[in-house]
Amino acid sequence: MxxxxxxxxxxxxxxxxxxxxxxxxxxxxxxxxxxxxxxxxxxxxxxxxxxxxxxVFDADFISRIIGDESGWIGVALSAVVGAITLIPGFIAFPTASVLIDNGAGYMQIGAFISSLMMVGMVTAPMEAEYFGKRLTLIRNLMGFVFSFIVAYVIGKVVGGLWL
Amino acid sequence: MVMIKKFKGALISGILLGLLFAWDAGKGFEAINISGFALTEMLSIIPPIFILLGLLDVWISRETMIQLMGKESGARGILLAFFFGSATVGPLYGAFPVAAVFMKKGVKFSNIMIFIGAWSTTKIPMLLFEISSMGAPFAITRLLVNIPGIIIMAWILELMTPDSEIDKLYERMERM
The missing domain is CATH 1.10.287 (Helix Hairpins)
Known part of the structure; x- marks a missing residue:
C-alpha cells in the first residue's frame, strides 16, 4: 500500500x-x-x-530474556538486542505484540522497539561514511540511553501504574 | 583492490554467514531467507526514494531550501524536518543519502539531526501500524516521548559538535 x-x-x-x-x-x-x-x-x-x-536472535531467544519479571536487566538486554538487530517496523510490531502475549513486559518491549529504531549498529559503518565516526557514535549512544527513558515512561503509562 | 574495499562489509557478512552454516545449517538457510526478504524490500522501496532524491537535488534551489530549513528557519524548519522524516517510508539507511542532499542545499545541522531522528522513529505509516498491533496507549506514549526527545537530542548533538567539524561535514557532503 x-x-x-x-x-x-x-x-x-x-x-x-x-x-x-x-x-x-x-x-x-x-x-x-x-x-x-x-x-x-x-x-x-x-x-x-x-x-x-x-x-540467531529469533523470537524464541528474545522472549526468553525479556520476561515481565526481568526488570531493568531485561530492559538493558532488550535495548542491546534492539541496537544490534535491524527489523522493519511492519515485522517488529506484530512480533512485539506476540512477545507481550507470551509474557514479555511492556517496559522491556518499549526499550526494544525504541533502540531498534534509533540505534543501528549494523548501519553504523554506513552512517559514519556520511557523518563521521564521532557523530555516529554519539548519536547512537544517545539513542541507546534514550530508549531507557522511553522504557521507563511506557512502563509507567502502559504497564498499569497510571492506566 | 577498490572493488574489494567497496565490498568489504559484504565479504565479512558472507564469512559470518558461512560460519553460521557450519554451526547450524538450518539457521544458515533461515538467515538466507531473511536476507532475501530484506533484499526484496530494499529493491522495491529504494528506486522511488532515489528518484525523488534526484528530482529534489535538481529542482529545488539552495536558496529555497535555506529559507525553508536553513539557519534562520526557526520553528518552521523544525516542523519541516519532522514532516520530511515522518512522511517517508523505508529503513534508516535510506535517510543518509537524503540528509546528504539536504546538507548540500544548506539545511541547518540540527534540522538534519531532527530529520534523521524523525525518519528513524516517528514515521506516520508506521505509527498507524503500531497503534493497530500495540494499542494506542503504547504508540501515543512513545510518540509523545519521542518528539521532544528527538528535538533535544538534535540540540545536544549540535552543541557537542564543534563548528569546524560541522563545516567539514558540509564540505564532505558536496562529494557524496
Whole structure:
C-alpha cells in the first residue's frame, strides 16, 4: 500500500519534471543512480548481516530474556538486542505484540522497539561514511540511553501504574 | 583492490554467514531467507526514494531550501524536518543519502539531526501500524516521548559538535 503511494508520487513528479525539462530530468536520474551505486555495496553487506543476526536472535531467544519479571536487566538486554538487530517496523510490531502475549513486559518491549529504531549498529559503518565516526557514535549512544527513558515512561503509562 | 574495499562489509557478512552454516545449517538457510526478504524490500522501496532524491537535488534551489530549513528557519524548519522524516517510508539507511542532499542545499545541522531522528522513529505509516498491533496507549506514549526527545537530542548533538567539524561535514557532503 505505502509502496504503491511512493511509486505513484515519484512517477507523477518524474513525468512533470520530464515535461518541464528533459535535461534536468536526465540529470536527476543520473544523480539518483550515482547515490544508489555509492551505497549499494555497503547495503548488500548490511542485508546479509541482518539475515545472520535475525536467525540467531529469533523470537524464541528474545522472549526468553525479556520476561515481565526481568526488570531493568531485561530492559538493558532488550535495548542491546534492539541496537544490534535491524527489523522493519511492519515485522517488529506484530512480533512485539506476540512477545507481550507470551509474557514479555511492556517496559522491556518499549526499550526494544525504541533502540531498534534509533540505534543501528549494523548501519553504523554506513552512517559514519556520511557523518563521521564521532557523530555516529554519539548519536547512537544517545539513542541507546534514550530508549531507557522511553522504557521507563511506557512502563509507567502502559504497564498499569497510571492506566 | 577498490572493488574489494567497496565490498568489504559484504565479504565479512558472507564469512559470518558461512560460519553460521557450519554451526547450524538450518539457521544458515533461515538467515538466507531473511536476507532475501530484506533484499526484496530494499529493491522495491529504494528506486522511488532515489528518484525523488534526484528530482529534489535538481529542482529545488539552495536558496529555497535555506529559507525553508536553513539557519534562520526557526520553528518552521523544525516542523519541516519532522514532516520530511515522518512522511517517508523505508529503513534508516535510506535517510543518509537524503540528509546528504539536504546538507548540500544548506539545511541547518540540527534540522538534519531532527530529520534523521524523525525518519528513524516517528514515521506516520508506521505509527498507524503500531497503534493497530500495540494499542494506542503504547504508540501515543512513545510518540509523545519521542518528539521532544528527538528535538533535544538534535540540540545536544549540535552543541557537542564543534563548528569546524560541522563545516567539514558540509564540505564532505558536496562529494557524496
Amino acid at each position: 505505502r509502496i504503491i503511494y511512493l511509486y505513484g508520487v515519484s512517477a507523477l513528479l518524474l513525468v512533470l519534471s520530464f515535461h518541464k525539462s528533459r535535461e534536468k530530468t536526465q540529470k536527476a536520474l543520473k544523480k539518483a543512480w550515482k547515490s544508489f551505486s555509492k551505497i549499494f555495496p555497503a547495503l548488500l553487506g548490511i542485508l546479509i548481516l541482518v539475515g545472520v543476526l535475525l536467525a
